[in-house]
Each structure stands twice: as structure tokens, then as C-alpha cells.
Amino acid sequence: MTGGNFSLPHGNSPPPLAGEGQGGGSAGTAGYYDYPVVRRPVWTWEVPAYFWLGGLGAGAFVTASLAQTFGSADDRRIAADGFYVAAAALLPCAPLLIGDLGRPERFHHMLRIFKPLSPMNLGAWTLTGFTPLAFARAGLHAADTGLLRGPLRALVGLVPRRLTELTGCLLGLTLAGYSGVLLGATNVPLWAKSRLLGGVFMASALSSGSAAVTLQAARRGAPEATLHRLATVESAASLGEMAILTGYLVQSGKAARPLTTGRFAPPFWLGAVFAGGLLPLLLHGFARRGHSRTVRSLSTAAAMCSMIGSLALRWSIFEAGKDSSEDQSASFDLSKAGENLGGCGSSI
Amino acid sequence: MIDGYKRLMNLEEPPPPKKAKGFFTDTSLCIGCKACEVACKQWNQLPADGFAITGNSYDNTGHLGATTWRHVQFIEQAKANGSRQEQRWLMMSDVCKHCANAACLEACPTGALVRTEFDTVYVQQDICNGCGFCVPACPFGVIDRVPKESTFEVGTAHKCTLCYDRLKDDMTPACAKSCPTASIQFGDVEELQQRARQRLGELKARGESTARLYGMPEGKEAAEVGPLHAFFLLLDKPEAYNLPEVPRLPRKTMAERYGWSAAVGIGFAMVAALVFRGGRQ
Numbered sequence: 285m286t287g288g289n290f291s292l293p294h295g296n297s298p299p300p301l302a303g304e305g306q307g308g309g310s311a312g313t314a315g316y317y318d319y320p321v322v323r324r325p326v327w328t329w330e331v332p333a334y335f336w337l338g339g340l341g342a343g344a345f346v347t348a349s350l351a352q353t354f355g356s357a358d359d360r361r362i363a364a365d366g367f368y369v370a371a372a373a374l375l376p377c378a379p380l381l382i383g384d385l386g387r388p389e390r391f392h393h394m395l396r397i398f399k400p401l402s403p404m405n406l407g408a409w410t411l412t413g414f415t416p417l418a419f420a421r422a423g424l425h426a427a428d429t430g431l432l433r434g435p436l437r438a439l440v441g442l443v444p445r446r447l448t449e450l451t452g453c454l455l456g457l458t459l460a461g462y463s464g465v466l467l468g469a470t471n472v473p474l475w476a477k478s479r480l481l482g483g484v485f486m487a488s489a490l491s492s493g494s495a496a497v498t499l500q501a502a503r504r505g506a507p508e509a510t511l512h513r514l515a516t517v518e519s520a521a522s523l524g525e526m527a528i529l530t531g532y533l534v535q536s537g538k539a540a541r542p543l544t545t546g547r548f549a550p551p552f553w554l555g556a557v558f559a560g561g562l563l564p565l566l567l568h569g570f571a572r573r574g575h576s577r578t579v580r581s582l583s584t585a586a587a588m589c590s591m592i593g594s595l596a597l598r599w600s601i602f603e604a605g606k607d608s609s610e611d612q613s614a615s616f617d618l619s620k621a622g623e624n625l626g627g628c629g630s631s632i
Numbered sequence: 633m634i635d636g637y638k639r640l641m642n643l644e645e646p647p648p649p650k651k652a653k654g655f656f657t658d659t660s661l662c663i664g665c666k667a668c669e670v671a672c673k674q675w676n677q678l679p680a681d682g683f684a685i686t687g688n689s690y691d692n693t694g695h696l697g698a699t700t701w702r703h704v705q706f707i708e709q710a711k712a713n714g715s716r717q718e719q720r721w722l723m724m725s726d727v728c729k730h731c732a733n734a735a736c737l738e739a740c741p742t743g744a745l746v747r748t749e750f751d752t753v754y755v756q757q758d759i760c761n762g763c764g765f766c767v768p769a770c771p772f773g774v775i776d777r778v779p780k781e782s783t784f785e786v787g788t789a790h791k792c793t794l795c796y797d798r799l800k801d802d803m804t805p806a807c808a809k810s811c812p813t814a815s816i817q818f819g820d821v822e823e824l825q826q827r828a829r830q831r832l833g834e835l836k837a838r839g840e841s842t843a844r845l846y847g848m849p850e851g852k853e854a855a856e857v858g859p860l861h862a863f864f865l866l867l868d869k870p871e872a873y874n875l876p877e878v879p880r881l882p883r884k885t886m887a888e889r890y891g892w893s894a895a896v897g898i899g900f901a902m903v904a905a906l907v908f909r910g911g912r913q
């Protein structure tokens with residue numbers, strides 16, 4: 285018996301008749317019926333919500349810290365509100381991360397070892413380290429503005445300002461970027477095929493975080509020059525996001541279909557790409573030329589679009605990834621011989 | 633002082649390493665009786681998966697999962713031979729591969745997934761917090777988390793333990809013990825590999841030209857995940873059995889992924905610093 289030309293009848297259809305079904309695979313899929321190769325991720329909505337808020341908080345913290353170090357007096361004063369944004373965004377993060385566990389009461393098992401090889405472990409440690417830093421720096425800002433008084437103010441005064449900002453920036457950038465690396469470190473084709481997802485999530489975190497700072501600045505009636513600078517920073521992140529997202533889609537190729545043409549195409553194209561990337565760039569462009577009366581409302585609209593778009597990006601890539609895990613042929617493509625060779629990261 | 637700490641924390645010495653144990657599943661001998669599925673469920677006290685009918689074949693199990701640690705595939709194949717149609721039926725009892733470089737073990741953030749003294753991969757149920765990261769990390773789709781509505785140990789990850797409890801008592805795992813045709817063979821991995829090479833030679837001599845081994849140290853499928861301690865003799869391409877050609881180990885590309893992420897972050901920080909600095913003049 286020679287088995288080379290046998291193929292599996294497709295799905296529920298009867299086996300091919302004589303003369304049909306010549307050659308391997310022509311009558312159906314290459315695999316075992318159309319059954320998935322990898323298991324469907326079990327994570328639920330808490331995960332993209334946490335990725336979004338954690339990224340946004342980290343982005344706001346980094347933007348605020350950079351303004352403290354490099355900005356004018358106005359920039360420093362206005363952007364410092366970003367520390368409030370960071371603290372507020374981080375508040376629900378730990379509950380979301382814990383709530384998604386199968387055994388939430390065992391969250392602390394994540395911290396019984398330090399294992400940076402596992403992005404999940406690294407992320408848990410990063411969140412644990414970054415949250416108190418963000419709250420300490422927000423407390424310092426509250427003390428600066430006179431919001432905090434008495435013994436609390438004295439206590440917060442002990443926090444080393446520059447050191448908190450520097451370590452906070454390092455941990456914040458880790459928090460902003462590890463989520464995309466975590467999804468990429470799986471065998472889900474949409475997440476793993478391209479190696480740029482960590483960069484996409486990082487850019488999305490920074491654009492939404494700086495947008496949150498812009499939003500708060502517009503709300504507080506910041507000087508126009510400061511507002512423009514914040515808008516420039518935000519637009520730079522948005523441009524970077526669109527560029528690396530394009531690279532991600534090109535590299536993913538067919539594996540990106542559940543995202544680009546599937547049921548998550550509307551939130552992805554309209555939410556993540558249009559509302560989250562193109563529209564804020566346009567609005568900030570108009571704001572640059574507009575009258576000072578309209579600058580504030582245009583900046584506000586752009587910032588809100590960017591933040592919502594960032595959520596749409598995480599959510600659509602996350603959910604489409606679950607569909608992608610059931611894409612048998614994409615899984616086979618991902619694990620083809622030679623597919624994983626080359627690239628500067630293949631030698632660890 | 634370390635001894636005192638170990639006593640205080642109730643830390644045990646890990647058992648001394650033993651010879652690597654594993655399965656050689658010879659699919660050319662499988663008759664699809666599913667005794668392995670049943671024996672596995674019985675010994676490990678796994679609940680039934682319900683009475684879902686796939687409508688595709690006699691395989692109504694579909695895939696491995698949190699409460700299904702052996703799964704028998706029924707692969708119906710047809711080809712035209714002149715005016716006639718030839719058919720054949722491939723059967724294969726699938727199981728956790730106990731990879732030498734296990735993606736699930738590397739992904740695990742709690743250390744619940746460990747390598748035992750028998751060189752197998754094992755989930756410590758009292759440590760696993762059900763983070764679910766091992767589920768999409770496995771290139772074979774083996775490990776899974778128990779859903780909340782299950783009657784089984786809820787919320788943690790499960791997969792084949794290679795009957796760790798039986799190994800501790802020098803017993804054969806339940807599936808291998810129950811296999812009536814010796815399609816599932818249990819033993820020392822090195823010895824099983826020898827036996828597999830010999831068996832492949834026999835089959836080739838008899839004209840089974842498409843027979844091949846999957847999971848041997850010299851195979852291309854071992855390029856990233858290493859030799860599989862539960863390996864297979866197949867009668868068709870790995871894809872026919874839903875096995876990836878070269879199973880991926882996520883660690884291999886992780887540095888590059890972090891690199892791109894860091895590049896974006898550093899790039900943003902530099903641009904933002906320049907923009908803010910420009911406002912100072």
C-alpha cells in the first residue's frame with residue numbers, strides 16, 4: 285500500500301467519488317478535518333481591559349515624567365496631572381488581572397518566584413512594582429498643589445522625586461510593552477506570526493497615555509503652546525503606532541484575516557485604525573491652524589478618539605486572536621519548517 | 633541557616649533524577665478501541681465530556697483537553713485508483729508530548745509546571761492559579777484550563793501527568809497498561825527510541841513507504857521543542873494527524889519581540905524629550 289496520495293474527505297461531506305480527490309489535500313484540508321491545532325485561549329474581557337488601562341496609565345506616567353525633566357514651567361505644571369491619570373488608570377488593573385485567573389485567590393503564586401522568561405510573571409512583578417510608584421508620584425503632585433496637607437503631606441515629602449520618575453518610567457515602559465510580547469509568546473497565529481505586536485501595543489499605550497494627559501490639559505485650560513506640544517507628542521506616538529501596525533499586518537499576512545476581514549474587522553478598522561490613529565492626527569492638524577477657541581475642543585475630541593481607539597485595538601486583536609487559534613491552516617503555516625529561523629531573536 | 637529556612641518553609645528536597653520515561657505510540661498498531669481514553673479517565677478520575685457527536689467519524693472526543701488526556705483520532709482517507717476508490721483508516725492515540733523544551737513549562741508564571749524526576753512535565757495542582765498562559769503557548773494544543781461549570785477541579789490547568797502517581801510506584805501508566813495491541817508502549821525514552829527505529833525499518837522493508845517517526849532527537853520537529861518524550865510512528869505527514877511540522881517554542885523569538893517594543897518606547901521618549909525641550913526656549 286502506498287499512502288502518498290490519500291487525503292481526508294472535507295468536513296461532513298462524503299468521501300470523494302472515483303476520479304475526484306486526486307492528490308493530497310485537494311478534497312479537503314491538509315489536517316485532521318478542520319479541527320484546530322492549538323487550544324483556544326481561555327482569557328476573557330478582563331485581559332484587554334487590563335492591557336488598555338495598564339498601557340494608558342504607563343503612557344501617561346511616562347509623558348508626565350518627560351515633561352517634568354525637559355519641559356517649561358507651564359508644561360511641568362500642566363503635565364503633572366498625568367500622574368493622577370496614571371494612578372487612576374492603574375487602580376482597576378490589579379483587580380482585572382486577578383479576576384481573570386481561574387483561581388483568583390492564588391494570585392500571589394505569581395510572586396512566589398521571579399521568572400522573567402515568562403512574560404506573565406514579568407508582567408505581574410512589573411504591575412506590583414509600578415502601581416505603588418505611580419501612587420507615590422501622584423501623592424507628591426497632590427502635595428505640590430496643596431491638595432494634601434498635614435502628616436500625609438510630610439510622609440509623601442519623603443518620596444524621592446527624580447528616582448520615582450526614573451524607575452517609574454522604566455517599569456511603566458515594561459508594563460506598556462510586555463502585553464504584546466505576552467500575546468506574541470504563544471502559538472496563536474494572529475498574535476505570534478509577526479514579531480511586532482509588542483511594539484504595536486507599546487505605541488498604542490503611549491499614544492493613549494499622552495492623549496489622556498492632553499485631555500486633562502485641555503480640560504484644565506492649559507496655555508495653547510503647552511496644548512500644542514502635548515498634541516505633537518501624542519501625534520508622534522500615533523504616527524509610530526500606524527507605521528508599526530502596518531508592518532504588523534504585512535508580516536502577519538494571511539494569519540491576520542480574522543482581524544482584517546472577520547467579525548472583528550469593524551472595531552479594528554473603524555475603532556483602532558480610523559478613530560484611534562487617523563482621526564486624532566487629522567483633528568490635531570486642524571487644531572494647529574484653528575482659532576484658539578476651537579483648539580481646546582478639537583484637542584479634547586482628538587484625545588478621546590485616541591483613547592477609545594486604543595481600547596478598540598486591544599480588544600479586536602485580543603478577540604480576533606481567539607478566532608485565529610481555530611484557524612488550522614494558519615497554524616500549519618506558522619509551524620512550517622524554516623518559518624521560525626532567522627531574525628535577530630532566534631538565538632537565545 | 634538554609635536548613636533552618638527549609639524546615640521553616642516546609643521545603644522538601646526534590647527527588648533524585650531517574651531515567652527519562654515516556655511513550656512510544658506506534659499508530660500502525662492502533663485499532664481505535666479507545667481503551668486508553670477510558671483507562672486514563674478511570675485512573676485519573678476525569679469526568680466525561682458529554683455526549684457530543686462530531687458527525688465526522690467514530691471520533692467523538694475531538695481533541696485533547698483539560699479532562700481528556702488521551703484522544704484517539706480516526707482519520708478516514710480516500711483516493712482514486714483508476715475507476716475504483718481506495719480507502720484507508722489511520723488511527724492514532726494522541727497524548728501530551730512531554731517535550732524536552734516544554735512551551736507550557738516556560739510560560740508558567742507560578743512554577744506550577746515542573747519537570748519531574750522522570751523528565752516528564754507535570755502541573756502541581758496546589759500551585760497553579762489558572763492564569764491560562766500555558767493554554768495558547770502549547771504548540772500541540774494539549775494543555776487546557778478547566779471551565780468554571782466543570783465537576784472537576786475547577787479553574788486550574790490540566791494535562792497528561794504520564795501517571796506520575798503510578799510511576800512513583802514503578803507502575804505502567806494506565807493507557808499503556810490497557811492498550812491491547814501494544815500501540816502505546818511505555819518505558820525508558822532511550823530504549824523506546826531504539827525500538828522505534830527498529831520498527832520503522834521493519835515497516836519500510838514491508839513497503840510502508842510513508843511511515844515516519846515524529847518526535848525523535850534527529851527529526852526536524854525537535855528543532856525547537858526538543859525530542860518529544862511521548863513520540864509517534866505515523867503513516868502519513870504530521871499534518872494529517874494535526875501535528876505541526878516544526879512545533880514552535882515561543883521563547884525563541886521573545887528577545888526580538890521585546891526589542892521592537894523597547895525600540896518604540898525609546899523612540900517615543902526621545903521625540904517627547906525634544907518636543908518638551910523645544911518649549912523651554
